[in-house]
Amino acid sequence: MERILLPIVMSGAAIALLGGIIWLVRHLAKKRREALMAMATEMGLEFSAVQDEGLLVKMKTFSLFNRGHGRKMRNVMTTETDVARLSIFDYQYTTGGGDNSRTHHHTVVALESDTLQLPEFSLRPEGFFQKIGAAIGMQDIDFEKHPEFSESFVLTGNDEQTVQSFFDEKLLDLFVQHKGICVESAPGMFIYFRNGRRKPEQIREFMNQAYMIYSAFVERLSRSGAVSV
Numbered sequence: 545m546e547r548i549l550l551p552i553v554m555s556g557a558a559i560a561l562l563g564g565i566i567w568l569v570r571h572l573a574k575k576r577r578e579a580l581m582a583m584a585t586e587m588g589l590e591f592s593a594v595q596d597e598g599l600l601v602k603m604k605t606f607s608l609f610n611r612g613h614g615r616k617m618r619n620v621m622t623t624e625t626d627v628a629r630l631s632i633f634d635y636q637y638t639t640g641g642g643d644n645s646r647t648h649h650h651t652v653v654a655l656e657s658d659t660l661q662l663p664e665f666s667l668r669p670e671g672f673f674q675k676i677g678a679a680i681g682m683q684d685i686d687f688e689k690h691p692e693f694s695e696s697f698v699l700t701g702n703d704e705q706t707v708q709s710f711f712d713e714k715l716l717d718l719f720v721q722h723k724g725i726c727v728e729s730a731p732g733m734f735i736y737f738r739n740g741r742r743k744p745e746q747i748r749e750f751m752n753q754a755y756m757i758y759s760a761f762v763e764r765l766s767r768s769g770a771v772s773v
Contacts (some may be wrong), residue, residue: 576634579744580619587748589621589632596620599631603654606728606735607666612637612648621747628657628758632751634741651742653754656733659762663710665701667719667727690716696723710764718760727757734761 577593584591595617603609603617620633631654638647685701685708686694693716701707719725726737736754 576744577619580621580747583744583747584621587621587623589623592620592622593618594620596622596631596633599633599654602656602733603652603735605730605733608650608652608726608728608735608737609635612639614638614647627659628655630655630751630754632747632754635737649741650737650739651747651750653736653751654733655736655754655758657758658732659765660729660732660734660758661765662729662731662734662761663701663703663706664730665699665707665710665728667725668698669724669726670696670698685711687711687716689713690720692720696720712764712767714767715760715764718757722753725753725757729761734758 581591581593583589599620599622600609600615600617609615615637616635618634618636620631622629622631624630633652633654634649635652636647636649638645640646683700683704684694685699685704687708688694690713693711697719699707699711724738726739728735734757736757742750
């Protein structure tokens with residue numbers, strides 16, 4: 545009898561554990577959604593708990609939105625001014641499969657503006673896998689006169705000369721002061737994110753950081769000799 549009951553008990557325990565995990569995940573997602581909705585209301589932002597299909601289509605310009613599978617956008621907050629449209633949202637995707645699968649979570653800020661005629665580039669913190677890529681010949685735009693930037697970030701772009709010209713001394717100094725950030729650009733817009741999601745109470749500061757980068761790009765484009773594409 546014990547041999548018969550033991551598998552049944554174990555199976556029931558496994559189902560209960562799985563049910564508990566699912567409940568916890570949904571509970572935490574609900575708490576986050578409600579906190580972000582309250583934050584959006586406080587800041588005067590429009591809020592949508594579900595995916596913005598039009599925005600997601602625009603985001604496919606960036607490599608972040610072409611990785612892995614199971615891509616999802618949630619908790620979308622937006623606002624629009626005379627000079628720029630800002631969107632901030634949760635984004636996730638999964639790499640690998642089975643026991644080797646991993647889900648990646650990010651909070652992403654997207655800024656769109658006609659003034660952002662930027663060269664296309666991708667900027668990420670220097671890491672182990674990036675260093676391996678550089679060792680086997682993957683592109684990484686370095687600056688001999690600014691080794692701290694080159695040691696801190698991996699910078700890539702389709703037009704290396706244009707991207708290198710765009711990153712002048714002031715821009716390099718700015719990013720060195722804010723290590724760990726990720727930026728991808730395209731003409732008319734850019735996205736800003738870091739590894740992992742931001743807590744609801746961190747959203748306002750995260751938006752301020754994105755606006756700081758926006759201001760730096762606008763200033764760079766207005767400086768003598770700025771690149772325009």
